[in-house]
Amino acid sequence: MRINMIRAVLCAVLWVGVSMVPMQVMAVDFIIEPLDYDVPGEIEAAAEENKNLVVMFSQNGCPYCDKMHKRVFPNPKVSAQYNDSFVMFEINIKGDLDITSHQGEAKTEKQYAAEMRARATPLFVFYSKDGQDVLRLTGYQEPGIFMTAGRYVSSGAYKDGTSFLKFVRSGK
Amino acid sequence: MFKRITFAAIAAFILMLSLPTGQAHAEMPQTDVELVTQMGKVENDKIIQALAVYYDLHVSELHVQYMDERRTGAGFAVQRARAAGKSAQDIAMLEQKAEAVGKERAAQVQKNQNLRIKLGELTGIDFSDSLVMAPAAPMDLKTPPTSAPTEALGKMQTAAWKVLQEAHRKWQEERLILLDAQQRYDETRDVPIGNHLRAMTAAETALAQAVGDCRLVEAKIAAASGTSIAQVLAAL
Numbered sequence: 001m002r003i004n005m006i007r008a009v010l011c012a013v014l015w016v017g018v019s020m021v022p023m024q025v026m027a028v029d030f031i032i033e034p035l036d037y038d039v040p041g042e043i044e045a046a047a048e049e050n051k052n053l054v055v056m057f058s059q060n061g062c063p064y065c066d067k068m069h070k071r072v073f074p075n076p077k078v079s080a081q082y083n084d085s086f087v088m089f090e091i092n093i094k095g096d097l098d099i100t101s102h103q104g105e106a107k108t109e110k111q112y113a114a115e116m117r118a119r120a121t122p123l124f125v126f127y128s129k130d131g132q133d134v135l136r137l138t139g140y141q142e143p144g145i146f147m148t149a150g151r152y153v154s155s156g157a158y159k160d161g162t163s164f165l166k167f168v169r170s171g172k
Numbered sequence: 173m174f175k176r177i178t179f180a181a182i183a184a185f186i187l188m189l190s191l192p193t194g195q196a197h198a199e200m201p202q203t204d205v206e207l208v209t210q211m212g213k214v215e216n217d218k219i220i221q222a223l224a225v226y227y228d229l230h231v232s233e234l235h236v237q238y239m240d241e242r243r244t245g246a247g248f249a250v251q252r253a254r255a256a257g258k259s260a261q262d263i264a265m266l267e268q269k270a271e272a273v274g275k276e277r278a279a280q281v282q283k284n285q286n287l288r289i290k291l292g293e294l295t296g297i298d299f300s301d302s303l304v305m306a307p308a309a310p311m312d313l314k315t316p317p318t319s320a321p322t323e324a325l326g327k328m329q330t331a332a333w334k335v336l337q338e339a340h341r342k343w344q345e346e347r348l349i350l351l352d353a354q355q356r357y358d359e360t361r362d363v364p365i366g367n368h369l370r371a372m373t374a375a376e377t378a379l380a381q382a383v384g385d386c387r388l389v390e391a392k393i394a395a396a397s398g399t400s401i402a403q404v405l406a407a408l
Contacts, residue, residue, distance in 0.1 A: 061244065063241045063243075064241070066237075067237055067373075070302045070304070071302075071305065074304045075304060117358075119361075136358055137354065138354050139350070139365055139368075139369050140373075142372070143305075145347070145351060163355075165352070165355055
C-alpha cells in the first residue's frame with residue numbers, strides 16, 4: 001500500500017471531520033513515496049486507477065534530475081496530464097533499499113538499476129498496465145517531450161511497433 | 173482521558189499526513205501577467221523596472237542550471253581521468269578546470285540571489301522559490317508603432333522579434349538533436365549525452381533571454397501608449 005493512498009484516505013476523513021484545517025493544493029500528485037518499492041504491486045495499483053507506472057532512476061547531485069523536479073514536474077500542463085494518467089516514484093541508482101523488480105525478483109535499488117542499464121540519470125522507464133517496460137527515456141526531458149511520452153504510453157501507440165521517435169515526429 | 177489522548181494523537185498524525193510531500197504551487201508569480209497583477213496600482217516605470225528584473229531572473233535560473241550541469245560534467249571528467257589512470261599532470265589540469273567552473277557557478281548563484289532580492293524590493297513579493305517556466309514567446313510580431321513616442325520602441329520590437337525567431341529555431345533544432353541523441357545513447361551508449369543536454373540548456377537560456385527582451389519591449393510600448401501592460405502581456 002502506498003503512503004499517498006493512506007494520506008488521501010486520511011485527508012478525506014480530515015476534510016469531513018475537521019474541515020477548518022487548511023488543505024494545501026498538491027501540484028505534483030503523481031509522484032509517490034512507496035512503502036515497499038514493489039514495482040509489480042505499484043503497476044497493479046496504478047492500473048486499478050487506469051494509470052501507468054513510471055519509475056524515475058535518479059541519483060544525488062544529478063542536475064538533470066533537479067531540473068525535472070524544478071521545471072518540468074510542476075509545469076501545470078505536465079502535472080495535469082501526469083496526475084490524471086500516471087504514478088511515478090524514484091529509485092536511487094546507488095541506493096541499497098530492497099525493491100521488487102517488475103519481473104517480481106527481490107533486488108536492491110542499485111541491482112535493479114544495473115539490470116535496467118540505468119547509468120546516466122534521470123532514466124524514465126514507463127510500464128504498461130500488464131507490467132512490461134514499454135518506453136525508456138534517458139536524461140532531461142523538456143515538458144513538451146515528457147508530455148508526448150505520456151501520450152505515447154497512455155494511448156498504447158507502442159503496441160503496433162511505432163517507435164517513440166516516430167510518434168514525436170508525427171506530432172501526435 | 174485515554175480517549176482524549178488517543179484522539180489528539182490521531183489528529184496530530186492526520187495533520188502530519190496531510191502535509192504536502194510534493195512541490196506545492198509557488199505562491200510567487202510564475203508569469204509576468206501575474207507579476208503585474210500582484211503589483212497592483214503602481215506607476216508604469218516601476219512595473220517596467222520589475223519586469224526587466226523578472227525576465228533577467230528567469231534567464232538567471234537557467235544560467236545557474238547550466239553551471240550546475242557544467243560543474244557535474246567537470247567533476248565526472250576528473251573521476252574518469254582517475255579511473256583511467258591518467259597522469260597526475262592531466263588530473264591536476266582537469267581539477268583546475270573543475271575549480272574554475274565552480275567559481276563561475278558561484279558567481280552565477282550570487283547574481284541569481286541579487287536578482288531575487290532586487291525583485292523582492294521592487295515588488296514587495298517574496299521570490300525565494302524557483303521560477304518554473306520561462307515566459308511564453310509572443311505568437312506573432314505586433315504591428316510596430318509608428319507614432320512618437322513609440323517609434324524608437326517599434327524598431328527595438330522588430331529587432332527583438334528577429335532575435336527571438338532565431339533563438340526559437342535553434343531551440344527546436346537542439347530539442348530534436350537531443351531527442352535523437354537520447355535514443356541512440358540508450359541503444360549504443362556511444363553518444364556524448366552530457367554535451368547534448370548542456371547544449372539544450374544553453375538553447376533554452378538563449379530563448380528565455382529573447383522572449384524576455386520581446387515581452388519587455390511590448391510592455392514598454394504599452395506603457396508609452398497608455399495601454400494596460402497586463403492586458404498587452406496577456407494577449408501576446
